[in-house]
Amino acid sequence: MPHYRGSCHCAAITFEIDALIERVTQCNCSVCTKKGILHFRVPPNDFRLVSGEAELGTYRFGTGVAKHHFCTVCGIHVFTRPRAAPELYTVNVRCLDDYDLEKERPEIVPFDGRNFEAQVDTLNAPAPR
Numbered sequence: 168m169p170h171y172r173g174s175c176h177c178a179a180i181t182f183e184i185d186a187l188i189e190r191v192t193q194c195n196c197s198v199c200t201k202k203g204i205l206h207f208r209v210p211p212n213d214f215r216l217v218s219g220e221a222e223l224g225t226y227r228f229g230t231g232v233a234k235h236h237f238c239t240v241c242g243i244h245v246f247t248r249p250r251a252a253p254e255l256y257t258v259n260v261r262c263l264d265d266y267d268l269e270k271e272r273p274e275i276v277p278f279d280g281r282n283f284e285a286q287v288d289t290l291n292a293p294a295p296r
Contacts, residue, residue, distance in 0.1 A: 171184050175240070175241050179238050192275075193206075193278065204247075233247060
């Protein structure tokens with residue numbers, strides 16, 4: 168299983184994941200669009216917060232279920248505990264320091280987060296073949 172390290176811009180927050188990244192999700196909700204995040208779901212056993220717990224801020228809106236975690240020093244969004252699956256993490260693939268998005272070219276799956284209630288079931292649908 169590939170191992171990746173990630174961080175915010177100032178490196179106050181660092182994390183690691185073990186994952187094979189073949190697909191990422193691009194949500195069009197108001198917060199994800201403004202952040203430019205590409206989500207990748209990671210189970211808790213494959214995610215480790217290495218440093219920066221004291222610098223970790225949390226933003227909640229709407230239902231308040233999703234926890235959008237960011238660095239309180241530099242402001243970069245590093246990961247989320249998503250509303251659709253709060254037991255998981257979704258890491259911001261753009262924050263992985265040793266993952267080359269241009270080279271790896273994962274499938275980017277759009278998600279209509281602006282219409283979350285009507286679309287949430289599509290997040291768990293298998294990839295089309």
